[in-house]
Amino acid sequence: MQGRDQDGDAVDGGSAGSAAADRELLDRIRAAPVLAGPLPHFDPDTAPAAPGPLFADWLDRALADGVPEPQIVTLSTAAADGTPSARVLLLRGLDSADCAFVFAGDSGSGKGQDLAARPVAALTWYWPAHGRQIRMAGPVDVLGEEATRRDYLGRSPAARIAGFTGRTSAPLDGPGEYEREHRAAEALVAAEPGRVPATHTVYRLRAREAEFFQADPARWHLRLRYTRDGDGWTRTLLWP
Structure with a gap:
């Protein structure tokens, strides 16, 4: 028809x-409804000289105000041929003085392969309840074995079991295969509670650029960019 x-x-x-x-x-x-408010006030003229403390301040406010899961961040990478991809993960660490951010993943996963080919990435946070978006971009390096062990062994038992279940990003035959791999992982973690997967990797992004976007219900949005300049930073207001 x-x-x-x-x-x-x-x-x-x-x-x-x-x-x-x-x-x-x-x-x-x-x-x-979009940006219904009320939203926090942001005065760029009073923003600190470096972006790290401003990020910490916004994150602290989000936690204090009960913004859902403000530690969730979108990681964007590019493959060797330039194909972009993005995924959502947990912020695992923060160095506000140096504006550096820690996250973890499997070196054999898509993001691990992307970062091995192109060790640069972007991080994006969006907190609708505050109308705030934060973007960080810069080079990524791999932290050492001690950081990897500390990160993995500091996770919940369920998270450690999940880390040993199957192979991240590999094809899955179905629920039966998942259940078998999960039972095997449970047994392994119970027998060797101090073991860390060989491919578990902790990464650090050191921002070269940082942007802070504060939305306004009347659409008088504010956008402040920081650019790393030697040992310091330059600040620029941008049209939203």
């Missing part, structure tokens, strides 16, 4: 139905 789209072109019934559903979904998205 064919119909006509809004431009008069013939479309089959399935395509027409899908297009109508997409338009209805888009209408609902447009009707959903």
Whole structure:
């Protein structure tokens, strides 16, 4: 069965139905509240000379105000051929004095392979309750064995078991294979509680650029960029 789209072109019934559903979904998205507030005040003129302390201040405020999971961050990387990818993970450490951020992953995963080929990345936080977005970008290095052990062994038993379950990013045959691998991982962690997966890796991103975006319900948004300049930083207000 064919119909006509809004431009008069013939479309089959399935395509027409899908297009109508997409338009209805888009209408609902447009009707959903955005930046309803109240949102925190931010005065760029009083921002510190370096971005690390400002990040720590915003994170502290988010935690104090009960913003859901402010430690969750999006890591963006690029493969050797330039193909970008992004995923969400946990912030594992912070050096606010040097504006450096620690995260962990499997060296054999997509992000591990990307970072081995191109050791540079971006981190993005978005806290809707505060209307705040933070972006950090810079080179990434691998921390040593002690940092790796401390990170892994400091995790919950469930998280350590998950780290030994299967191979990150490898194809999975189905729930049965997952269950078998999980049981084997449980036994391994119980027998060797101090063991760390050989591919578990702790990374550190040292920001070269940092951006802080404060939204405003009236759309008077503020955007402040820091750029590392030798041992210091330069600050620039940007059009949002």
